[in-house]
Amino acid sequence: MVVIHIKKGDQSQFLFETTVAQPVDDFIAQAVQVYNGRLKIGRICDEISELEKHGLTLPPNMQGLTDEQVTELKLRDEWGEKCTPSGGFVESRDPIGRRNGRAPTENIVQVLSKTRKEARQMISKDLVAAGQAVNMARIQEALQILSGAMTIAYPMGLPPHEPIRMELQNEEDLSGTQASLGVIPPGDASAWFSGKEMQAGKLLSDYLGRNEKCKAIVKLAKRGQGPPAREPVVSEQEQKEMMAFYYRKQQEAKKLEESRDDSYMDSEWADSQQLRRAFHGLSDIKWGPK
Structure with a gap:
């Protein structure tokens, strides 16, 4: 198996194992899928971290409102009342008014925190130095343990507007968010090796040679952004x-x-x-x- 070090710009991302006989199209599609999957896990972990502090996300029409405004508009968080955390909750007001202030108890927070750290470690950039590759099986495993932890914490389920639920069900809408800038659309991705764009219709062997034991650095980018910066002579x-x-x-x-x-x-x-x-x-x- 050839080992490809995937980078985005000058930032190391992960190791990807494949064969030199693989078509460039398939390689780019799989590498981008893993890349976007790692970003998804990062977003979920960030949301869980906020959930541990301040509970579930409020409905969009209640976010950012004061208690007086909520009362005046006669709004009610019905999903927050239905989807209570296992073992009860602790009052913890969200200063920005995005979450309902019903944080899980300490025992549930420990479960979520431990699972969150484990999921991050499974896709960490530190795996590059350890020589461990990341594939979609590992991404799916990380998503499954995160989903399992959320089921333990909220056996009644999550509200449909909760970002964690939308992420786990692949229904997230990142348009207009900072997170969308990092995502590479599957059909709008390009890969660069040795300063040259890898062309569709060719095999990896056309660029890397026929040695299955070789290692190479390939950079992912959005199509039309031009070639990424070359690797520095000295790291x-x-x-x-x-x-x-x-x-x-x-x-x-x-x-x-x-x-x-x-x-x-x-x-x-x-x-x-x-x-x-x-x-x-x-x-x-x-x-x-x-």
Whole structure:
């Protein structure tokens, strides 16, 4: 299996295992699916983190309103009353008015927090250094454990407007959000290897060769944005190590210069003219008063 290091811009993303006989079209589609799946897990974990603090999301027509405005408009969060967390809730008002302020109890928060961290670790960028590849099976497994944790926390289910539910059911609408900027539309993706765009209709072997044990760096981008920046000759870590090395050398030279003792230059053996005076018979001349 060939191992491909997927990047987005200059940011490392994940390792992807495939074969050089795979068509470029299929490779891009699968790599983008994994890339977007990792973003989805990140969004869900962020929402769960907020849910742990302030409970479920309010209906869109109640978000950002004060209690007086809610009373005046005679609005009611019916879903919040139906979908109560297991074991009751703790009052925790949301300062921005997005959630209903009914946070789960400490035991449920621990379950959600542990599951959230586990899911993040399954798709972490640290897996690149560990040499572990990420595929859709791993993405689905992470989504399943997140879904299971939410079922434990809310056995009555989640409101239809809750972002976590929409994400788990692939019904999320990211239009107009900051999160949408990072997502790569499946039909609008391009892949770049060695500064060249990988063309549809070709095989990976046309770019990577026929060695199944090779490793390569491929960058994903949205089509029409032009080629991504080339890989630097020296990595950021190597640059830091080089700067530290030369700084140490500079400090050592400075200390040596400060501690250098030139008194030996006054010694007889250090006189560069001693041999010449010896040949001229001038070495034993004693200078004194007449």
